[in-house]
Amino acid sequence: MSQTPQWSVRPAEAGDLQEVVSFVQNPDELFFCYPAGHWPLTVGQLAATMAERRDNSVLLLNNRLAGFANLRQWHYGDYCELGNLIVAPWAREQGAAGQLMAHMEQFAQQHYQARSLQVACFNHNSAGLLLYRKLGYQLHSLSERLSPQGERVALIQLHKPLCALNRN
Numbered sequence: 001m002s003q004t005p006q007w008s009v010r011p012a013e014a015g016d017l018q019e020v021v022s023f024v025q026n027p028d029e030l031f032f033c034y035p036a037g038h039w040p041l042t043v044g045q046l047a048a049t050m051a052e053r054r055d056n057s058v059l060l061l062n063n064r065l066a067g068f069a070n071l072r073q074w075h076y077g078d079y080c081e082l083g084n085l086i087v088a089p090w091a092r093e094q095g096a097a098g099q100l101m102a103h104m105e106q107f108a109q110q111h112y113q114a115r116s117l118q119v120a121c122f123n124h125n126s127a128g129l130l131l132y133r134k135l136g137y138q139l140h141s142l143s144e145r146l147s148p149q150g151e152r153v154a155l156i157q158l159h160k161p162l163c164a165l166n167r168n
Contacts, residue, residue: 003062005062005095006061007099008059008060009059009060010057010058011055011056011057011058012050012057012068012070013058016058016068017043017047018043019065019088020058020065020086021040021041021042021043021045021046023086023087023088023089024040024041024086025089026039027148028124031122031147031148032121032128033085034049034084034086035145036049039148049083049084053070053084054070054071054074055104055111056068056069056070057069057100057107059087059091059096059100059103061091061094061096066087066088066096067085067087067088067091067096067097067100068084068085069083069084069085069100069101070082070083070084071083071104073118074108074112074114075112075114076112076114077112077113077114077115078115078116079108079114079115079117079118079159080104080108080112080117081117081118081119082117082120085100085119085128087100092127097131098131098135101131104117105160105162108162114162115161115162115163116159116161116162117160117162118140118158118159119132119157119158119159120157120158121155121156122145122155122156123153123154123156124153135160136160137158138159139157140157142154142156142157143155143157
């Protein structure tokens, strides 16, 4: 009989960074989770972006590091925007991204009284788009960007109202 997964979230620590950068398997994944990053993702790059963002959090599955996320923007009483979302390859398709997103939604609502959480996802990130749709995110806007190869891509902005979550 398999054990029930034990999920927990805690603030990211400097000692987590080496493992988190190893989650990014190729340049496309780096572009999806950190478009300003340069392949390969390094501890220095991640530490620099963490310093500019808030609520850097790691997800643990049975006490093993399974994911990382943070907030890129925070507007008290209005909205927050998800920054990086990175899931360990071994934890994908096990609900890790959904667990981490639920934490970030609750955190945005509880600490910033955010009415919505916004996310951005590139058009060729099918897994991300399907995840956000499953979690209740809706299309907000679309803009054109360039990929690292100079190709035109669509950056799809999605949002989810947080008013349905329990307010404490």
